[in-house]
Amino acid sequence: MATRFPALARLKKGRETWKQIKWTWLPESNREAGDSVVRNFLLHWFPAKVTRQSLSWNYSFWLGTISAVLFFILIVTGIPLMFLYVPSVERAYLSVKDLEFKVSFGWFLRGLHRVSAHLMVAAVFLHMVRVFLAGAYKNGTAANQNRQLNWIIGVALLLFTLLLSFTGYLLPCDQLAYWAITVGTNIASSAPLVGEKMRFFLLGGHTIDQNTLIRFYVLHCFFLPMGVLLLFSYHMWRVRKDGGLACVDQLSLEQKKEGAQPIKSKTYSLLGITSGRTVHVETSIIDEDKHTVASSPNLTRRLLVATLATLAVAALLTILFHAPLEEAANPSVTPNPAKAPWYFLWLQELVTDTTFTIAGITINGAFIGGILLPGVLVLAAIVWPYLDKSSVRAVGVWMATERRKQNIVFLIVVAAILILTIVGTYLRGPYWNFYWPWQSWPTIPRHF
Amino acid sequence: MWRKKSAPDQAPGTLHQRETPDKASIDLTKRKWISRVGLGAILVGIGGQAYALIRALVPNVLYEDPQRFKVGTLDQFGEGAKFIEDKRVFIFRQKNTLHCISATCTHLGCTVKMERLNQAKRVTVRGREIDEQVEFACPCHGSKYYGDGTNYSGPAPRPLAHYKLELAPEDGQLIVDTSQTVSQDFRLTV
Numbered sequence: 001m002a003t004r005f006p007a008l009a010r011l012k013k014g015r016e017t018w019k020q021i022k023w024t025w026l027p028e029s030n031r032e033a034g035d036s037v038v039r040n041f042l043l044h045w046f047p048a049k050v051t052r053q054s055l056s057w058n059y060s061f062w063l064g065t066i067s068a069v070l071f072f073i074l075i076v077t078g079i080p081l082m083f084l085y086v087p088s089v090e091r092a093y094l095s096v097k098d099l100e101f102k103v104s105f106g107w108f109l110r111g112l113h114r115v116s117a118h119l120m121v122a123a124v125f126l127h128m129v130r131v132f133l134a135g136a137y138k139n140g141t142a143a144n145q146n147r148q149l150n151w152i153i154g155v156a157l158l159l160f161t162l163l164l165s166f167t168g169y170l171l172p173c174d175q176l177a178y179w180a181i182t183v184g185t186n187i188a189s190s191a192p193l194v195g196e197k198m199r200f201f202l203l204g205g206h207t208i209d210q211n212t213l214i215r216f217y218v219l220h221c222f223f224l225p226m227g228v229l230l231l232f233s234y235h236m237w238r239v240r241k242d243g244g245l246a247c248v249d250q251l252s253l254e255q256k257k258e259g260a261q262p263i264k265s266k267t268y269s270l271l272g273i274t275s276g277r278t279v280h281v282e283t284s285i286i287d288e289d290k291h292t293v294a295s296s297p298n299l300t301r302r303l304l305v306a307t308l309a310t311l312a313v314a315a316l317l318t319i320l321f322h323a324p325l326e327e328a329a330n331p332s333v334t335p336n337p338a339k340a341p342w343y344f345l346w347l348q349e350l351v352t353d354t355t356f357t358i359a360g361i362t363i364n365g366a367f368i369g370g371i372l373l374p375g376v377l378v379l380a381a382i383v384w385p386y387l388d389k390s391s392v393r394a395v396g397v398w399m400a401t402e403r404r405k406q407n408i409v410f411l412i413v414v415a416a417i418l419i420l421t422i423v424g425t426y427l428r429g430p431y432w433n434f435y436w437p438w439q440s441w442p443t444i445p446r447h448f
Numbered sequence: 449m450w451r452k453k454s455a456p457d458q459a460p461g462t463l464h465q466r467e468t469p470d471k472a473s474i475d476l477t478k479r480k481w482i483s484r485v486g487l488g489a490i491l492v493g494i495g496g497q498a499y500a501l502i503r504a505l506v507p508n509v510l511y512e513d514p515q516r517f518k519v520g521t522l523d524q525f526g527e528g529a530k531f532i533e534d535k536r537v538f539i540f541r542q543k544n545t546l547h548c549i550s551a552t553c554t555h556l557g558c559t560v561k562m563e564r565l566n567q568a569k570r571v572t573v574r575g576r577e578i579d580e581q582v583e584f585a586c587p588c589h590g591s592k593y594y595g596d597g598t599n600y601s602g603p604a605p606r607p608l609a610h611y612k613l614e615l616a617p618e619d620g621q622l623i624v625d626t627s628q629t630v631s632q633d634f635r636l637t638v
Binding site: 179182183186187200201204205206207209210211215331332333334335336337338348351352353354355362363364365366370430431432433 | 505506507510511512513533534535536551554555556557558559560561585586587588589590592602603604605606
């Protein structure tokens, strides 16, 4: 057949290839549904079947997915921006200005990139809050789970997200950029012993100049995104290894309690090469068919809905709120007040309020509020899963009674961060003085 | 490595009998040694080159403005304070004395703003009463300094730096040396 009609054979081959890239939206059988996951490259990281619980909108709010979608929007918008932006101190500001006013749709590219970055900080943070409140960093009863490690990867991803935002807003070389980097790198320099060296290394000198700009540019466009991609891959791989979302563990516990007859687990050995079984194909749920649906189209459909919604919201916000561009960077005039972006304002509040004098020695708030307190917070986040001794009944359960106390402690910290952010955003005026929203700011001459 | 396990277990007369335990252990030591040398070479190779890569990012030459610079002839400085914008320093003149205060906030490095007071304010600084004409305030985190640079409010941990002043012998211009901080009492008499 193939020899008699080579064109037909080629067509068939092409179709096969195409099948491996696309998948059936509406599979007509379980077989077709399973095939689309097993044969398709884009879907290979999904399980063939997922529980209904883990698909539910209001267990996870899909915040992790939304974060990932935002990250991919940032990559896609970031690449054309790299072609249009010039990382030199003479031309950086002008090239951003050109983007804003001369390049076709330049304002939209830059705006979408900026809005997505803001949203990503929010989404990643909320994702962390969700995982904590639902006790989803806890292991259930399945073998080889290591959700604590995945939580730590998540904390690292949050820090990477913040670093990406930080390095990103130096790039326009406007006033916001210059003073944010001044403050940020001085916080680094307040670290004992290595501080000054660290600042020198970060800036590539003693002052913010060309060396600094190119350093932050390379960090922003290459190192940090690569770091996020690697961590993200590992994050997703762990989710699969840990048996999916934590709420699934509760389901299998309930079934065991009900005394449902266990069914034979589906396990695959790695062709006899190792004795271990790949964990993720082992069914942890006893009555699988009752609780699971095929990933294709159920998971893929929701994934696309989440993607579409995220993209729509980001695009809408871009059109509604124009990305600001302040005056060109001026080392001699600090804007008054000089404010960091909203997600760093709680830190700006902290460094303002934490200079202490103990026994005649004054400790700079830059160290206490800028390094010590955030460091303690990150450390606490890292060790928390190992200190949490609640039972498996609290795995993947929102606001579990057993974990009430720690949830309250966590919420207090979150509330404190939010309150400091709100104070910094709305209640601080010139010279970082406190003003109620109804009080007007005094007019202060710009120059001396 | 598999030999390690099998060697002691082998009863004499089996397939591996030619290898006495002694020879096996010598082989093992050799192997271990060679693999350690190899591993060490890899680590040293990677470590050394990593050092070179990172060291290359620490600049040896800086194209920054000099820390010692001229700010103008004496007749350009009238009584009171003058801000040298691009150098971020204030020059103060009181009759025939001059001194220089840095405009860089000691908290996190923002440029402080000078506020001229409508009427002289009597404050006690460092055990002395002075009538000050100006004060400094930082826009970033609200630190406040008296006219002599002493911090009195906000997160600033120490007074603003005072820099050494001198006169250039060749053209009589005032020279600021920001690499040399001096005491708050330093005055250049002209």
